[in-house]
Amino acid sequence: MSPGAAPDEVPLIRLRGITKTFGSGTAAFQALKGVDLDIAAGEFVAVMGPSGSGKSTVMNLLGCLDVPSSGRYAFQGVEVQRLSRDQRARLRRRHLGFVFQGFNLLARTSAQENVELPLLYRGEGAAQRSAAARDALAQVGLSGWERHTPAELSGGQQQRVAIARAIVTRPTVLLADEPTGNLDSARSHEIMALLAALNAQRGITVLMVTHEPDMAAYAHRLVHFRDGRIERDERNPHPVALGPRDADALLHSDAEGP
Ligand code: ADP
Numbered sequence: 564m565s566p567g568a569a570p571d572e573v574p575l576i577r578l579r580g581i582t583k584t585f586g587s588g589t590a591a592f593q594a595l596k597g598v599d600l601d602i603a604a605g606e607f608v609a610v611m612g613p614s615g616s617g618k619s620t621v622m623n624l625l626g627c628l629d630v631p632s633s634g635r636y637a638f639q640g641v642e643v644q645r646l647s648r649d650q651r652a653r654l655r656r657r658h659l660g661f662v663f664q665g666f667n668l669l670a671r672t673s674a675q676e677n678v679e680l681p682l683l684y685r686g687e688g689a690a691q692r693s694a695a696a697r698d699a700l701a702q703v704g705l706s707g708w709e710r711h712t713p714a715e716l717s718g719g720q721q722q723r724v725a726i727a728r729a730i731v732t733r734p735t736v737l738l739a740d741e742p743t744g745n746l747d748s749a750r751s752h753e754i755m756a757l758l759a760a761l762n763a764q765r766g767i768t769v770l771m772v773t774h775e776p777d778m779a780a781y782a783h784r785l786v787h788f789r790d791g792r793i794e795r796d797e798r799n800p801h802p803v804a805l806g807p808r809d810a811d812a813l814l815h816s817d818a819e820g821p
Contacts, residue, residue, distance in 0.1 A: 572603070573637075573639065573640040574601040574602055574603050574604075575602055575603055575604040575606075575638070575639060575735065575736070575768055576600070576601065576602040576625065576636075576637070576638060576736070577600070577601050577602075577635070577636070577637040578598050578599060578600040578601075578621075578624075578625075578634065578635070578636055579599055579634055579635040579637075580597050580598075580599065580633065580634040580635065581595055581597070581598040581599075581600075581621070581624065581631045581633070581634035581635070581636065582595050582596060582597055582598075582631060582632045582633045582634055583595040583617075583620050583621075583624065583629070583631050583632050583791075584632045593791060594617050594620040594791055595617045595620055595621060595624075595631070595791045595792075596790070596791035596792050597634070597791075597792065598617075598621060598634070598791075598792065598793055599793070600621075600786065600793065600796075602768065602770065603768075604735070604766075604768055605762070605766055605768055606768055606769075606783060606784055607758070607759065607762040607768075607769045607771075607781070607782045607783045607784070607802070608769070608770050608771070608782055608783070608784045608785075608786055609771050609772075609773055609778070609779035609781075609782035609784070609785050609786070609799075610622065610770060610771065610772045610773075610786050610788065611772075611773060611774060611776075611779055611785055611786070611787050611788070612774075612787050612788030612789055612794070613774075613789065614774075616788040616789050616790060616791065617788050617790075617791040617792075618740075618772045618788050619740060619772065620791075621788070622738055622740055622770070622772055624636060625736075625738060625770065626655065626659055626661060626738045627643060627651045627652070627654055627655045627659065628655075630644065631644070638654060638658070639658075639735075641654075656681070656684065656685060656732065657732070657734075658734055658735040658736060659734050659735070659736050659737075659738060660728075660729030660730055660732060660734035660736070660737045660738070660767075661729055661737075661738050661739075661740075662722070662725050662726055662729050662737060662738070662739040662740070662742045663725070663739075663740050663741075663742070664740060664741040664742065664744035664745055665745060666713070666718075666721045666722055666724070666725045666745070667725065668713045668721055668724055668725060668728075669713075670712065670713055670714065671712060672712065672713075673709060673710050673711060673712055674700060674705060674708055674709055674710070674711050674712075674713075674716065674724045674727075675693070675696050675697070675700065675709035675710065676696075677713075677724055677725075677728055678696035678699050678700055678724060678727045678728045678731050679692040679693065679695075679696045679731070680728065681728060681731055681732050682695055682696070682731060682732065685732070695731050696709075696727070696731055697709065698731075699727035699728070699730055699731040700723075700724070700727045702727065702730065702761075702765075703723040703724070703726050703727045703730075703757060704723065704757075705720065705723050705724065705727065708720065708724075717750070718745055718746050718747075718750060719746055719750030719753055719754065722742060722743075722745075722746065722750075722754050723754070723757065726742075726754070726757060726758070726761075730761065730765075730767065734767065735767070735768060736767070736768045736769075736770060737758070737761065737767050737768070737769045737770070737771075738770050738771075739758065739769065739770070739771040739772070740771075740772045741772055741773060741774070742754055742758070742771060742773075743755065743773070743775065743778050748777075751775075751777075751778060752777075755778050755781045755803070756781070756803075756805060758771065758781065759781045759802070759803070759805055760805060763805065769782075779799075780799065780802065780803050781802055781803045782799055782802060783798065783799055783802050784796070784797070784798055784799060785797050785798075785799055
């Protein structure tokens, strides 16, 4: 039994017997070899493991960016493999936010416009987009930086913009693949404090791939992959505690304003 959910509850996410094979014939490679995983709403989970162990593959499946070769994936009890491509895309847009190592912001586009983009795809009107993006930027401590382009922002600030873009749609789950991989230690801890605050205060479920124990230490649960399987799934009894400054400064202040 994984520590994710009580046996009689429908977990937010349930994987059963998930396999993923890339290629075919003699070139076939089984990246996931039977993964069972339950994640309850509101968890903050770090996915760890050596390079090539299947972490990104499982995140892509969870994010509905790819489909498994076999096994079952249920999201809020809905069997994802039975959904059409369009329905999967809708699930993704409605429930999932993504944060990547490389920020993936549009270069000559302001922070505000970058954050508005997912709402533009949803067909929301200009006034609504503008207000929601401002609010999301404020939540990551970037009030006053709306007009700046990525080149005018530090790496840590760019990742904050990327997080604002991920939360502007009010997702159920934030999927973060090595979100601090391109940041120095101080900025990395700021980003982790921000993710932890979004989890604790907004109730966003956070699934984060990291190979850095210092960053995983913020999560409440550590899932270790090896060779395409879950090797260990454990509670973190003492996640890094957020100071009052972290939560306030990160979610409400414009202390970093230009
Ligand atoms: P991790 O994120 O733990 O480093 P990945 O999930 O990226 O590992 O990859 C697991 C294994 O699957 C690796 O051996 C990788 O080379 C292989 N793999 C991943 N994606 C593909 C792909 N599109 N085609 C072929 N092999 C792949």
